[in-house]
Amino acid sequence: MKYIARIARVDLDRETSETVELDGSLLRNYIGGVGLGAKIIWDETSADTLPFSPENRLMFMIGPVTGQVPQSSRATICGLAPANDAWGETFMGGTWGAEFAGTGLAGLVISGKAKKPVYLYVENDKIAIRDAAPVWGKDTFATNDLLLRATDEQASVAAIGQAGENQVRYAAVVADGHFGRVAARCGFGGVMGAKNLKAVVVRGTRKPGVFDEADLKAANKEVTKFLFQIRAGERGSFTPESKGAIAMKYKLGCMGVKNQSQGRWEAFARKFDETFVQGKHYHCRLCPISCLESHMLESGRQAVLHMITSAGPNCLIDDLEALQQGYELCNRYGIDNISFGITLSFAMECFEKGLINEQDTGGIDLTWGNSAVMLEMIRQVGEGEGFGKLLGQGSLRAAKQIGKDALQYAVQVKGLEVPLWDPRIFNSLALGYATGNKGGSHYESPGHSVERRNLALGYGIDLTELGFPAGMKRLGLENKAGLIKKIQDVVCLVNSLVTCQYSYQVYGVSLATHLRWLNAVTGWGMSRDEFLQTGERIFNLKRLINQRHGWTGKDDTLPPRLLQAMPDLSDAEQQVPDTLAEQLQEYYALRGWNAEGIPTEERLQHLLLP
Numbered sequence: 001m002k003y004i005a006r007i008a009r010v011d012l013d014r015e016t017s018e019t020v021e022l023d024g025s026l027l028r029n030y031i032g033g034v035g036l037g038a039k040i041i042w043d044e045t046s047a048d049t050l051p052f053s054p055e056n057r058l059m060f061m062i063g064p065v066t067g068q069v070p071q072s073s074r075a076t077i078c079g080l081a082p083a084n085d086a087w088g089e090t091f092m093g094g095t096w097g098a099e100f101a102g103t104g105l106a107g108l109v110i111s112g113k114a115k116k117p118v119y120l121y122v123e124n125d126k127i128a129i130r131d132a133a134p135v136w137g138k139d140t141f142a143t144n145d146l147l148l149r150a151t152d153e154q155a156s157v158a159a160i161g162q163a164g165e166n167q168v169r170y171a172a173v174v175a176d177g178h179f180g181r182v183a184a185r186c187g188f189g190g191v192m193g194a195k196n197l198k199a200v201v202v203r204g205t206r207k208p209g210v211f212d213e214a215d216l217k218a219a220n221k222e223v224t225k226f227l228f229q230i231r232a233g234e235r236g237s238f239t240p241e242s243k244g245a246i247a248m249k250y251k252l253g254c255m256g257v258k259n260q261s262q263g264r265w266e267a268f269a270r271k272f273d274e275t276f277v278q279g280k281h282y283h284c285r286l287c288p289i290s291c292l293e294s295h296m297l298e299s300g301r302q303a304v305l306h307m308i309t310s311a312g313p314n315c316l317i318d319d320l321e322a323l324q325q326g327y328e329l330c331n332r333y334g335i336d337n338i339s340f341g342i343t344l345s346f347a348m349e350c351f352e353k354g355l356i357n358e359q360d361t362g363g364i365d366l367t368w369g370n371s372a373v374m375l376e377m378i379r380q381v382g383e384g385e386g387f388g389k390l391l392g393q394g395s396l397r398a399a400k401q402i403g404k405d406a407l408q409y410a411v412q413v414k415g416l417e418v419p420l421w422d423p424r425i426f427n428s429l430a431l432g433y434a435t436g437n438k439g440g441s442h443y444e445s446p447g448h449s450v451e452r453r454n455l456a457l458g459y460g461i462d463l464t465e466l467g468f469p470a471g472m473k474r475l476g477l478e479n480k481a482g483l484i485k486k487i488q489d490v491v492c493l494v495n496s497l498v499t500c501q502y503s504y505q506v507y508g509v510s511l512a513t514h515l516r517w518l519n520a521v522t523g524w525g526m527s528r529d530e531f532l533q534t535g536e537r538i539f540n541l542k543r544l545i546n547q548r549h550g551w552t553g554k555d556d557t558l559p560p561r562l563l564q565a566m567p568d569l570s571d572a573e574q575q576v577p578d579t580l581a582e583q584l585q586e587y588y589a590l591r592g593w594n595a596e597g598i599p600t601e602e603r604l605q606h607l608l609l610p
Helices: 024-030 033-044 096-101 140-150 185-194 213-231 242-252 266-275 305-310 320-333 337-352 371-383 386-391 395-402 428-435 447-453 480-497 501-506 511-522 528-548 580-591 601-606
Strands: 006-011 016-021 058-061 075-081 086-092 107-111 118-123 126-131 156-159 173-175 181-183 197-203 295-297
Touching: 006 126, 024 033, 024 528, 033 058, 033 075, 033 086, 033 107, 033 480, 033 528, 058 185, 075 096, 075 181, 075 185, 086 173, 086 185, 086 528, 096 156, 096 197, 107 118, 140 156, 140 197, 140 320, 173 185, 185 197, 213 511, 242 266, 242 305, 266 320, 305 320, 305 337, 320 337, 320 371, 337 371, 337 386, 337 395, 371 386, 386 395, 428 447, 428 480, 428 580, 447 480, 480 501, 480 511, 480 528, 480 580, 511 528
Parallel strands: 006 107, 118 197
Antiparallel strands: 006 016, 058 075, 058 107, 075 086, 086 181, 118 126, 156 173, 156 197, 173 181
């Protein structure tokens, strides 16, 4: 069976939609997901296109294997992003990706701005633009429930809350209501708000076509067995619990304490170990083993590690009940909990340093450890009120408005707040964060997954498959430029297929298996070399998009905080990435870029890029 992919184009200005079959060579060159999304952005927008403008393309994309292999109920939302005013991508799990795969579509490309609030209902090949007045102003949980009643109880809803409606620059898109499967990063909830688009509801009942169903089933059987072996502890220590993760972060000194100025907070680690009770496992559709990010309480999804750390130790808050409440509020409002926590800790440090005071904050006492203020600031950010209106712009824009020395305390790269995987502890992340196409993201350049594997895990990314020695120390620079380059390319492939990042970077489902999946579905017979070159092509195209929007090699850097040693750690426990400039030149050379970080004409021709 020939592989065919179609996308639906929705014009909110004209209130029209059409389905378009994609050219085979285009698909082979960009696969789907973020690859196809990047190509559409390159072709259909310009240097003058802004994230909140009607001309921006808001894309919900899946890939050829989405909904057909283990851990593949994933979807990406991508386009020009409010967090960095350039390329952005974010991902959500749960049910939405697999449900959308059942529609027979590979993506939605949404342009324009609706005259009034609307939502989309995609039912197989039918697309309806419906009035969203009954749910506008409501949170994501209520919106989810109301739209399921209005459409089909078996459908899947991806919606924005009030933060998206108010165009918060780190507003999230939340799927599955109180189950909280969140496309959090880069601010695409705000793009939906700018387009007057409240939600995208999908119901798909069709079985996607497969070229070689027997081989796909055989590969899936092997991967499922492999994942169950990991779950059973047969391939090394397996700890899908937050307690184990916090203990590891404390031991290594990468908890992220007091706006990432310190590495450990013993009192929090002890309290967490003694009092935290993990909820029940919750599996995304098609995931056989669940993960660290997936636990449920009776009230809803349990706070994930990034909420616990970014708004916890990073703000000197140790109230676990308040952190759980804050996480639920973030999900209801549709707020990226990483960017919120890092932006709040930035504001607390500015308050401590006297750069802002209660007159600036509207009477809010932004002292460290104030959990009540943390909850109030989530509300203000979501509602677009008071001091929250400034913090909703993110730490970089807030720092520029505050002025003085505020930029020293904004822990962000290219406008996107850096998560609490520290490049001073996992040195490959220094290059990864600096050169990532969406800014401070550990998922785009997960070198720490390789470095972490050598600590305790008996599974994870196989370095030998990428051409590197099996052992790689987390401190030190040897092979790190080559590692980051190769992993960034592979991540582009994973995110174009589209499957779960945990499958590759945490559990270590091999690159060869991902290629086998692709060929089983499409029949392309793609070689490993062509596969890797496709990942490199996609990464470079995103780089070109960003350069068109004004990014240069000077933006490939880290914030001041991450270039300073943590005083509570010894020199043997950390390594400040103070040779980043030299590493960048090695990395640029490996990529075929010039000394300013610009892809050469020769490299672009080799990759079949404009």
